Amino acid sequence: MKPAAVLAVARKEVRHLLRDARSLAQMFLLPAMMLFIYGYAIRLDVVHAPIGLLQEAPDAASRELAAHVGASLAFRVVRHFHDRAELREAVAAREVWAALVIPGDYARELAAGHAVVQLVLDGMDANTARLMRNYVLQLVNERALAMGRPASMVTVQARTWFNETNESRYAIVPGVIVMVMGVVGALMTALTIAREMESGNLVMLRTTPLTRGEFLAGKLLPYFAVGMIDVLGCVAAAVYVFEVPLRGSLLELAAASALFLLVVMAQGALISLLAGNQILASQMVQITTFLPAFLLSGAIYAIANMPMPVQWITAVVPARYFVALCKAIFLKGTTFAVLWVHIAALSAVLLALGLALLRRSRVLGLQP
Structure with missing residues (x-):
């Protein structure tokens, strides 16, 4: 091996990297994105999870238990319910992830030696529901020990709604559908247009009366049909x-x-219009669709558990809204009348992308 030859090739590759600013930026951007997203977005514990309380009797023992739950870093008490009907509506609307019911006879039963409290959990995220159940058990046991009573003195009757068997696949499978659709839909479209630009076929199309809108619509229509068939299969x-x-x-x-x-x-x-070639387009699709859909959409990790700056970033991730739609329609049977916020958000993103796409499509050289 000749060192001079190796150095000559290395110098050539360095010049190529310096000329290809997009690839060079991606080499630095991808590790930074992965470190930031994995470091901040993934949380396997529960922090300030929204919980509601229903105290059926305003006695001192009930208030002490409610205060103990509210003081925990794991929970954030966002609702105090007046009756069970109000509790059901809040859990169904995902206003709270769990609701603790302290029965009216709690103080009397506690004085008699054994009391029962009820915990209602939203099972749309089975892993989070299990974590919250464990935290509540720990808090109740701590409160009993602080009173000088055995931990087994208070029993927590937990019931998981919308996922009675507490199966994690109930929450994971709808989220996986979103990730599959996101990556496949974006990748198929990006590669087909980048291929036309790379092969030079656009030069021939410029001699025809074809407009930019007609070209894009014709390119996207077959893949939309294939994508909908994939949806039905999933x-x-x-x-x-x-x-x-x-x-x-x-x-x-x-x-x-x-x-x-x-x-x-x-x-x-x-x-594809920004990248101009298939390799860079495929890499950009992975960065802008798969990583956000996997980590920032709520498909695997709860968004409310993420730091507030990361939660703001998730607002521009389209998969976030479709994950919420998928899980609510699958597990809760929620209708568009309730989910209109997510529909409106996706529509706004589509409008913004459509305008940007039409503006960028000038690089195709076709008629407007």
């Missing part, structure tokens, strides 16, 4: 293979999926 596998209950409307789920698919396809098309 939903069928979720229901019949993984046995995840579909409690909501299949039509509403299909409509939400179509909207999200349009968003990620517009994102993929914009990426």
Whole structure:
């Protein structure tokens, strides 16, 4: 091996890197993004989780237990309920992740030697529900020991709603559908347009009366059809293979999926126009779709457990809104009348991406 030859090739590669500013920026940006996202977004514990309290009797023992729960760093008491109907509505609307019910006879039963409290958990995120149950058990036991009583003196009767069997796949499978749709939809679109730019086929198209809008629509339409077939296949596998209950409307789920698919396809098309070649386009798709969809969408890790700056960043991640739609339609049977905020957010993202795509499509050289 000749050192001079090795150095000559290395100098050539350094010049190439310095000329290719996009690849060089990506080499530094990707590690920084991964370190930031993995370091801040992933939390396997519960911090300031929203919880509600229902005290059926205003006695001192109930107030002491409620105060002990509210003082914990694990929970943030956001609601004090007046009755169980109000509690059901709050849990169904995801205003609270759990609700602790202190019965009216709690003080009397505690004085008699054994008391029972009830804990209602939202099972849309099975892992978080299990963590919250363990935290509540610990807090109740701590309170009993502080009173000089045995920990077994207070029993916590936990009930998980929307996921009675506490199966983690109930929450994971709808989230995986979102990640699959996001990556596949964006990647298919990005590669097909980048391929046309890379191969030089656009030169021939410029001699035709084809407009930029017609070119983009014609390119996206077949992949939209394929994507919707993939959606139906994923939903069928979720229901019949993984046995995840579909409690909501299949039509509403299909409509939400179509909207999200349009968003990620517009994102993929914009990426291809910015990248100009298939390799860079595929890498940009992985960074801008897979990582955010996996870590910042709420599919695996609860957004409310993340630091506030990271929660603000998730507001621009389209997968966040589709994850909320998917889980609510699958597990709760929620309708668009309740989920309109997520629909509006996805529509706004689609509009912004569409305008940016039309503006950037000038590089195609086709007619406006």
